[in-house]
Amino acid sequence: MTSTLIAAPFDLAGHIRASSQSQHTSTENRSFITELMGGSLSLAAYTQYLAQYAWIYEALEDLIGRVDVSTVPGLDALFDPRLVRMNAIEADLVALGAAHWRDIYPPLAATAEYVEHLRGLDASDGVQALAHHYTRYLGDLSGGQAIASLVARHYGAAPEQLRFFRFEQIESVVRYKRAYRENLNRLDLTDEQVRLLVAEVDASFSFNGALFDALAA
Numbered sequence: 001m002t003s004t005l006i007a008a009p010f011d012l013a014g015h016i017r018a019s020s021q022s023q024h025t026s027t028e029n030r031s032f033i034t035e036l037m038g039g040s041l042s043l044a045a046y047t048q049y050l051a052q053y054a055w056i057y058e059a060l061e062d063l064i065g066r067v068d069v070s071t072v073p074g075l076d077a078l079f080d081p082r083l084v085r086m087n088a089i090e091a092d093l094v095a096l097g098a099a100h101w102r103d104i105y106p107p108l109a110a111t112a113e114y115v116e117h118l119r120g121l122d123a124s125d126g127v128q129a130l131a132h133h134y135t136r137y138l139g140d141l142s143g144g145q146a147i148a149s150l151v152a153r154h155y156g157a158a159p160e161q162l163r164f165f166r167f168e169q170i171e172s173v174v175r176y177k178r179a180y181r182e183n184l185n186r187l188d189l190t191d192e193q194v195r196l197l198v199a200e201v202d203a204s205f206s207f208n209g210a211l212f213d214a215l216a217a
Contacts, residue, residue, distance in 0.1 A: 012194065013181035016134065019198045023205040028143065030212035037147060039154035043161075046151050047096045049215055050164065051105035054089045056211075059118040060132055061086050066123035072193075075126045077183045082170055083137045088163040095161045110214040114207040127193045131200030135208070138180065140165060141173050 069075040093101045121128045148165035151157045
């Protein structure tokens with residue numbers, strides 16, 4: 001009697017996390033973000049940070065909206081409209097006194113490069129868009145929750161100034177993140193698509209790190 005070996009499902013989420021760990025750690029340890037979370041900056045610095053991300057999320061969510069999710073079966077489960085942040089960001093900026101954020105906070109060079117990159121991605125290739133979706137939204141659901149708490153504590157930000165980090169249609173952030181990773185692992189990607197996804201996740205972390213450096217300058 002012979003036994004048949006069944007290959008274990010590929011842990012794509014774990015592979016992305018392990019492959020991008022160095023870049024992720026480098027990004028989250030940039031001086032601007034550590035000082036912001038440490039309480040040595042100001043609400044004005046946070047407002048500038050948020051305004052720069054308004055440019056980025058505008059481009060990201062435009063890209064996601066143009067992706068044909070049928071090109072990657074299972075992608076529709078990840079591109080969840082409950083994650084969309086642009087309306088919350090703009091509401092926060094109004095509450096922070098920056099309703100005219102486009103005029104007050106034009107994109108820094110690092111922001112413009114990030115936006116240009118997002119706008120240059122092929123919307124028919126859902127894998128590239130997924131990389132930035134993964135980096136930004138999982139970040140908002142993870143470290144972003146700590147940022148919101150610390151900005152409120154250190155700088156007195158009111159709840160109506162921190163809607164960016166509130167996912168009111170998501171009952172449990174912890175369960176949602178687990179489901180997100182499970183949905184990632186259900187994707188049936190080729191080796192080349194996995195390579196492209198990991199490379200684009202690294203690129204996303206690099207763009208975010210460059211923005212933090214620009215904000216610290």
